[in-house]
Amino acid sequence: MTSTPVIDVERLNLSYGDFHAVKDLSFQVRKGELYALLGTNGAGKTSTLETVEGHRTATSGTVRVFGQSPRDRRAVRPRMGIMLQESGFSPDLTVRESVRLIGKLSQRRDRVERVLGIVDLTHKAGTQVSQLSGGEKRRLDFATAVYGKPELIFLDEPTTGLDIQSRDALWDAVDKLREDGSTIVLTTHYLEEAQQRADRIGLMHKGAFHQEGTVSELTRTLPAAIRFSLPAPAPALPLQATRESDGTFLIQTFDLPKDLYILLGWAHDNAVELRELQAGPTRLDDVFRSIGS
Amino acid sequence: MLSIALGELIQVFRNRLVLVTSFIMPVAVSAYFIHQHETFADLGSLGYIAAVVMFTVGAFGLYTTTVTTLASRRQNLFLKRLRSTPASDAGILSGLMLPVTVLALVQVTAILIVLAAVAGGPTNVPLLVAAVLSTVIMMLGLGLATAGLTNSPEHAQVTTLPVSLGAIAVASWVGITGTEELTLLKRLLPGGSATELVLNAWNGGVPVADSLPLLLPTLSWVVVAVALASRLFRWEPRR
Numbered sequence: 001m002t003s004t005p006v007i008d009v010e011r012l013n014l015s016y017g018d019f020h021a022v023k024d025l026s027f028q029v030r031k032g033e034l035y036a037l038l039g040t041n042g043a044g045k046t047s048t049l050e051t052v053e054g055h056r057t058a059t060s061g062t063v064r065v066f067g068q069s070p071r072d073r074r075a076v077r078p079r080m081g082i083m084l085q086e087s088g089f090s091p092d093l094t095v096r097e098s099v100r101l102i103g104k105l106s107q108r109r110d111r112v113e114r115v116l117g118i119v120d121l122t123h124k125a126g127t128q129v130s131q132l133s134g135g136e137k138r139r140l141d142f143a144t145a146v147y148g149k150p151e152l153i154f155l156d157e158p159t160t161g162l163d164i165q166s167r168d169a170l171w172d173a174v175d176k177l178r179e180d181g182s183t184i185v186l187t188t189h190y191l192e193e194a195q196q197r198a199d200r201i202g203l204m205h206k207g208a209f210h211q212e213g214t215v216s217e218l219t220r221t222l223p224a225a226i227r228f229s230l231p232a233p234a235p236a237l238p239l240q241a242t243r244e245s246d247g248t249f250l251i252q253t254f255d256l257p258k259d260l261y262i263l264l265g266w267a268h269d270n271a272v273e274l275r276e277l278q279a280g281p282t283r284l285d286d287v288f289r290s291i292g293s
Numbered sequence: 294m295l296s297i298a299l300g301e302l303i304q305v306f307r308n309r310l311v312l313v314t315s316f317i318m319p320v321a322v323s324a325y326f327i328h329q330h331e332t333f334a335d336l337g338s339l340g341y342i343a344a345v346v347m348f349t350v351g352a353f354g355l356y357t358t359t360v361t362t363l364a365s366r367r368q369n370l371f372l373k374r375l376r377s378t379p380a381s382d383a384g385i386l387s388g389l390m391l392p393v394t395v396l397a398l399v400q401v402t403a404i405l406i407v408l409a410a411v412a413g414g415p416t417n418v419p420l421l422v423a424a425v426l427s428t429v430i431m432m433l434g435l436g437l438a439t440a441g442l443t444n445s446p447e448h449a450q451v452t453t454l455p456v457s458l459g460a461i462a463v464a465s466w467v468g469i470t471g472t473e474e475l476t477l478l479k480r481l482l483p484g485g486s487a488t489e490l491v492l493n494a495w496n497g498g499v500p501v502a503d504s505l506p507l508l509l510p511t512l513s514w515v516v517v518a519v520a521l522a523s524r525l526f527r528w529e530p531r532r
Contacts, residue, residue: 071382073376076381088369088371090369092308102377104296105297105380
């Protein structure tokens with residue numbers, strides 16, 4: 001992976017009338033990265049994404065994609081594939097005709113049957129888009145985005161409405177594209193997907209970054225949790241703990257292995273059963289929930 | 294542009310409602326006018342019949358279909374999808390409107406040939422061609438502008454009525470009563486000068502040099518329509 005920025009956003013501002021949707025946002029996406037743009041509802045991620053895609057004009061600030069303005073469609077679009085949040089296909093065209101049309105307009109070279117095979121829509125090639133299910137339309141959208149293996153791919157809520165097999169197939173295809181050097185920009189409400197896949201995450205709230213970094217950089221800002229319940233009476237705990245409303249104890253820690261080791265040692269030494277013991281690292285969900293709290 | 298045009302052509306022939314309302318109905322109306330050409334020629338002239346059929350196709354075959362198509366493609370985000378590709382805005386619009394434009398021109402040409410064969414041909418064919426082409430361009434421009442005010446294909450049933458019915462009404466008014474009275478008003482109304490141009494081309498009796506300035510009001514409407522379209526046209530639905 002090189003450090004060449006495929007996307008370079010500098011002090012981006014977007015306003016709709018009096019509403020300041022995006023405020024002084026700056027970030028870069030490097031070649032080969034999978035960058036996840038996440039955020040609460042109304043955080044400004046769709047506005048940001050659409051500006052980077054070239055669908056919107058920035059109120060102020062600069063956005064460069066491959067070193068050029070994303071509004072220069074002729075220069076930039078042949079190198080990027082875009083999976084929109086909503087379908088955007090003509091209902092009267094067939095699946096094959098839709099892929100062929102968008103593929104031809106993309107100016108990239110590929111075979112329609114190949115991309116339909118990736119998303120398991122070969123058997124639906126002759127079906128009109130109006131006859132497809134919501135999940136099949138998402139797969140068609142993905143097929144057009146990856147037509148010709150573009151260098152940069154925007155995936156806006158790519159797995160919404162997909163069954164688990166389709167999700168796995170989609171992520172397998174994304175993995176293969178990344179092996180070939182493609183850069184991915186992802187937005188999703190499925191945080192576990194971002195946690196598993198993203199090299200870096202930009203977490204937006206109220207038009208600005210709440211946090212930006214790798215998953216571990218984001219999660220290390222919050223303590224991990226150890227939860228358990230104890231039979232009464234029990235000896236004094238070896239660590240600072242709070243008793244929750246459901247009767248369980250909560251230990252928050254920035255050093256989970258060490259404190260868990262201490263707790264288990266204490267339980268063993270005192271022959272105390274730690275009932276319903278749960279311990280795990282901080283998840284992206286926890287970081288997400290901490291926004292605004 | 295040709296890829297988009299081909300896709301549009303496929304959709305036009307696959308969508309029976311569009312096919313019937315935009316292409317079969319104007320042909321049926323035109324067939325009625327030609328069948329009753331003696332009655333309508335007595336009312337106005339053969340040039341009047343030519344003007345009315347031209348505006349029937351222009352209003353319903355071209356203008357209404359243009360507005361409905363653009364509103365529909367915007368509503369289902371197909372325009373946004375096309376703008377996600379390297380295609381230029383001009384290329385996208387041209388591709389979307391090319392099939393209906395070609396079909397409208399073919400329709401008008403075929404209908405006028407039939408009218409000429411049945412009732413007698415035009416005196417000045419080049420002038421008639423100029424009238425048809427300027428009308429087609431005007432209806433396209435007005436279609437673009439109206440599409441900016443139209444939220445959905447259903448909404449198009451309302452927003453297209455003033456121009457489509459107005460243009461046919463003006464064509465009938467000018468075709469039947471001529472332009473000796475209220476000359477300026479009739480020529481400035483959309484379709485007024487184009488109708489007079491068709492009358493002159495079909496019926497004859499007016500020097501070409503006197504007819505050519507009639508192109509100006511029609512082309513002025515094109516300028517107005519394009520200016521309105523550039524302000525009103527949206528590529529994405531309102532949120």
